[in-house]
């Protein structure tokens with residue numbers, strides 16, 4: 001079979017063909033569509049409240065011998081890093097493939113961290129696909145490697161790989177999920193008390209040494225031999241830019257960047273007069289070369305920022321460090337017409353509040369005409385950073401601080417912040433405003449536990465935000481869909497020195513539209529653009 | 536007509552103008568015609584009225600999914616305001632295909648409410664522009680029709696065919712020096 005597919009689509013298809021027992025994750029651009037496709041194709045897919053939970057459930061399935069796909073965007077791996085570092089010690093029984101979809105140039109992210117660094121620091125194999133065909137092939141290979149070594153594998157596509165289409169050749173297969181039947185205990189291997197973890201760490205390093213040896217001759221690393229004058233070492237989508245920018249160079253494409261295929265690279269470098277590493281983001285391959293004493297040229301620092309492309313690769317090869325023409329980014333996104341967040345921010349921008357914000361559509365309220373939020377760090381930080389401000393500012397200043405958070409973000413990592421607020425209340429109390437639009441709008445309208453619907457929109461148990469807050473012990477809880485009620489509740493809360501939570505509940509305008517006409521569109525217009533998301 | 540080894544098409548617009556779906560149709564048509572195809576898009580924030588653009592490249596063999604700056608052959612504009620953002624990506628003499636083909640220099644979308652343009656209207660003019668684009672590309676008519684059939688509602692396929700053919704009759708695209 002031959003099909004034109006997105007990277008995310010081909011990962012989902014490979015998951016289906018390899019018999020993944022469970023696909024699990026938390027939405028985040030550019031990873032979100034993987035699980036949506038997997039579900040559409042007939043696979044079992046679930047959204048978790050956050051990435052740490054997703055990975056841990058995945059570890060459990062993999063402990064039983066199941067085959068697991070866990071998906072997240074790059075910053076999601078920060079949240080899931082705690083289980084990641086230790087599952088490297090315990091290993092798994094079945095297979096565990098974790099997708100870390102990185103976002104160089106921050107098309108819709110708060111940072112452009114390079115998660116290849118996680119592979120090295122956690123000691124987990126990492127594969128880097130360059131296009132949809134490799135997304136398919138590398139996923140299958142990742143499952144195979146995970147099973148063979150009883151070990152997690154990271155697969156790192158980037159935005160340009162996830163959201164680009166190219167032709168994929170594959171053999172159609174029936175979906176036969178791996179279904180374990182009984183639990184085989186392994187206390188020494190899975191109970192990480194120090195006495196068991198010490199040998200586990202040694203086992204990990206021994207395993208990595210063996211995998212490194214395998215990787216030295218693995219088919220994952222591809223070589224194109226041409227000129228002896230110029231050798232280029234590259235990985236991921238940069239490989240494709242390189243092939244176009246310098247068709248005459250020899251190229252070594254690293255498919256598995258960790259454990260690093262040292263001998264393979266050394267041997268390639270020895271055969272070429274000039275050897276340069278062309279990689280997006282951090283100098284990861286370069287640092288590995290340096291560590292092993294392999295002499296290579298690296299890109300100038302200015303190319304660490306943003307994505308690479310053919311033009312930039314040409315510049316790097318020429319050593320051109322003159323200023324680049326600025327990228328035209330066009331018109332910035334803004335809150336939709338009819339977005340229920342608008343009324344809240346119109347009001348907040350009129351008050352004298354200090355607003356600690358969070359991540360979601362509502363972050364856009366930092367732009368004109370609202371310019372109403374004062375901080376945005378990571379998911380969940382609105383509540384906690386707000387508490388910090390309240391703790392340190394003098395009372396008259398502290399009283400102006402309010403935290404604003406979305407419903408999906410509240411569930412993701414807002415709840416521990418509420419616990420903190422109740423446990424260590426600032427003398428002036430605090431105010432948390434939950435903008436509940438009944439969806440994870442920013443990433444393209446995914447369900448979450450607060451919507452009471454599963455990934456495939458079928459009904460399930462609902463987590464009710466105000467009930468959670470009351471149960472934790474928040475003193476004053478208000479729920480409304482009316483801006484006048486909200487205004488009054490805010491006014492009172494600003495003066496009452498209590499812990500307050502105000503839920504403003506009104507459905508996302510796009511979701512309302514989508515539900516109204518849930519039919520296949522007749523003309524190009526609306527659907528395709530609006531059903532996708534960012535961040 | 537002579538074509539370079541790789542044909543580079545940029546589609547530009549804003550959220551809701553159909554950039555993504557239009558580029559799917561172009562990419563599918565080229566794929567159905569037997570070419571190697573790569574398509575890339577940035578739609579991160581599109582639903583919030585931000586700029587959206589998509590690159591489609593096809594030919595014997597395509598490498599990078601991104602069209603290098605200054606190497607675009609065609610720019611299909613689905614929103615007149617996006618010309619400025621995308622123009623620098625065209626090569627000298629690159630061709631711009633936009634709504635002026637249908638309504639003239641005013642580029643006023645609302646003119647499409649006039650019945651004289653039927654079956655073209657404000658919602659489907661993008662299919663019309665694809666029809667105009669098709670005049671320049673070595674992709675058979677049947678491949679376009681099949682791609683439209685695959686990507687859009689089957690119910691109005693005949694209407695869409697009419698809109699596409701309306702576009703095929705428009706020729707006066709403007710080229711940039």
Ligand SMILES: Cc1ncc(C[n+]2csc(CCOP(=O)(O)OP(=O)(O)O)c2C)c(N)n1
Nearest residue numbers: 028359360361406407408409440441442535
């Ligand atoms: C750790 C982490 N995971 C995922 C994301 C991607 N992301 C950004 S905002 C968001 C949720 C937005 O939903 P919600 O809080 O309900 O706000 P809305 O967009 O609906 O207004 C997600 C999943 C992220 N930035 N960080």
